[in-house]
Amino acid sequence: METTYRICPRSGLQFEDQAEKLMRFHAVCGVLSLLVGGIMALGVILTRWPAVHLLPADIFYLVLTAHGVDMLIFWIIFFEMAVLIFASSTLLRCRIATPKIAWFSSWLMVVGAIMTNIAIFQGESSVMFTSYVPMQAKWHFYLGLILFAVGALLICFVFLGTLVVAKAENTYEGSIPLVTFGALTACIIAIFTIAGGAIILVPTFFWSIGYIREIDTLMYRVIWWSLGHSSQQINVSAHVAIWYAIAAIVFGAKPMSEKVSRTAYFLYILFLQLASAHHILSDPGMSSEWKIVNTSYFMYFAVFASMIHGMTVPGAIEQAQRLKGYNKGLFEWLRKAPWGNPAFSAMFLSLVGFGFLGGITGVMMGAEQLNMLIHNTIYVPGHFHATVVVGTTLAFMGLTYFLVPALFKREVMFPGFAKIQPYLYGLAMYIVSLVMMGAGTLGVSRRHWDMAFAGAPMAYEWPGAAYLMMGLTGIFGVVAIVGGAGWILQIVLSIFFGKKLEGGEQRSIPQVLTLPPPTPGGAAHPPATPGTLVLALVFLTAFILYYFVNWKYLSSLWGLS
């Protein structure tokens, strides 16, 4: 097939013509979705901030629906499709399989995203991200989601086809690179996610147009969460792959152990999707066996895998830094890391926040008994803002600082702002997640428009701390939105008006990916990583303390003794 390959003079990466255009297309669609979702975030946060309480109830639920769908589905999955194309065609140095199908699928995703947004903004589909039945949205809300999902599913098959092309055309030797393996994990979880979505959204669509009389509410919830939660597990696999990629790009770091990292991804493939069940832990009708097997026994394998990645990524960075001579004490390697490089700072903030805030709280919520403490409170959005916003979005933002020069051939504008942006956005989101979880622990509801329940016949008097934490959610939410809006503005302006960079050599035949020769000495005896070990022990201590504090809290609530 006739195509051309561009060798980027800055990164050495090889971009196939169609793959490069597709990546740009998906990155731009993702950023546009983030823009819509971000504007909606302002409406959500300024309404949940009790002192402001900006929007009336009907507009609030419309805005909340748009925020959830645009952020959790469209932004994330558009960007992930770009990651899949990058990890296959670019990293394996081959042409993309079936580019016409890839373009058709990409446009299908765009049509779906626009259709669902139209349904939401028309005002009769304010069913929120979860769209639980018997609440009914307009037909094009569901149809848009189905079209988007079909498009994403086809791109997953294009990704798998590209792996086949690379293998058949011998563009790499041995196993696929670890980052591509991480993308393969994301792709597999995406196929399960989209299939689960189809199983429930297709009948729901027919219900919305009157061909099906009713949808069982529990059936909907159980199957819908195989879409709703697993879609966020695609993120986990993708952002962990990006952590490895940024460690390699910024430090030249190699994984501490390919075997261990790949085994951890394998555990994701087998077990990560089962965490969906933690949304059903308080539902009657499902047995404790189903709940506990899904959210505890098997999910812990996936948690174990995340802890492995959380240790091997900083471990790989520590090894690379120590090989460069940063050997003083436990943490010289970390102190001398390029904290002014936004790709690194975003990645490291993502890693720490995902582990400490998102990971630990996710395990706590996955225990059936502890889940009762916080079920359907604002603790839940606190948790997933730590995983999806701090973990995934921040990692994606970090990668973009590398992609703008490499993929769009433009210099990133406003480098001074770029240095502080990950801190502004990331640390503000750390605080937002924490105070949301604090308010949730006090019982503040997950979605209610008015936490004061003004005018309700049975008023509830919240402790002052609940109002304080919701106020802090508002303040730091606005700071995070400023950081996110600044990033969007910076990236869009850079793409259109940034200084043009040299495109690099064009070739008609791909350059084969060859394995690097074994490094004498360094590879055989890699430096020890005591700093990472200390960080891991700090993490485990925090994990144990937080877990037992919650058991103590549960026992004090019930007064069992």
Added chain:
Amino acid sequence: MAYQKDDVPVMQKWLDNPYLLVFLGITIPTVIYIVWGVMEIANIPIAH
């Protein structure tokens, strides 16, 4: 160093097989989460 197919450990051969991974990654959660879950819901007695 040339890549020797015969030297590849069994576990690595599994992990190098995307078809096997796709099969496992879809079958296991489908059975444990969806099929088991749907069977439980289908067995809930209907109120009269």
